[in-house]
Amino acid sequence: MNQEVEILLVEDNMSDAEMTIRALKKNNLANNVVHLKNGAEALDFIFGEGEYSGRQVEDRPKVILLDLKMPKVNGIEVLHRIKTDDRTKKIPVVVLTSSKEDPDIQACYDLGVNSYVVKPVEFDDFHKAISNLGLYWMMVNQHPR
Numbered sequence: 001m002n003q004e005v006e007i008l009l010v011e012d013n014m015s016d017a018e019m020t021i022r023a024l025k026k027n028n029l030a031n032n033v034v035h036l037k038n039g040a041e042a043l044d045f046i047f048g049e050g051e052y053s054g055r056q057v058e059d060r061p062k063v064i065l066l067d068l069k070m071p072k073v074n075g076i077e078v079l080h081r082i083k084t085d086d087r088t089k090k091i092p093v094v095v096l097t098s099s100k101e102d103p104d105i106q107a108c109y110d111l112g113v114n115s116y117v118v119k120p121v122e123f124d125d126f127h128k129a130i131s132n133l134g135l136y137w138m139m140v141n142q143h144p145r
Contacts, residue, residue, distance in 0.1 A: 011065070013067070066093055075097065
């Protein structure tokens with residue numbers, strides 16, 4: 001039996017990934033989190049390719065938390081693939097990055113990102129931001145099917 005993926009976390013920084021998952025768990029929002037470490041892995045997972053061939057691609061995450069600066073395939077390329085494919089374009093994508101660079105912000109919104117959040121540096125601020133994101137996207141937002 002397939003377990004529904006609620007949150008897909010695409011983050012190459014293990015410390016940030018661990019803090020994100022910890023914040024989600026504290027709010028009971030991490031039951032079905034899948035953590036992938038780079039953009040290539042994310043695309044394989046989302047589109048059921050590579051090591052994820054055979055995965056039910058209809059089992060879409062409720063939200064994707066996407067870092068931008070990653071090895072292999074960067075977050076902007078991942079976002080482009082998601083938002084230009086009819087099967088995945090309605091999946092909410094939240095860019096969660098350290099980049100405050102205006103070209104990155106503009107590119108993401110041009111591609112249809114649902115939210116762009118700059119990771120706070122301080123642990124408590126980071127934890128609070130992730131908690132608020134998780135609560136909003138999992139409890140408040142209505143998800144397309």
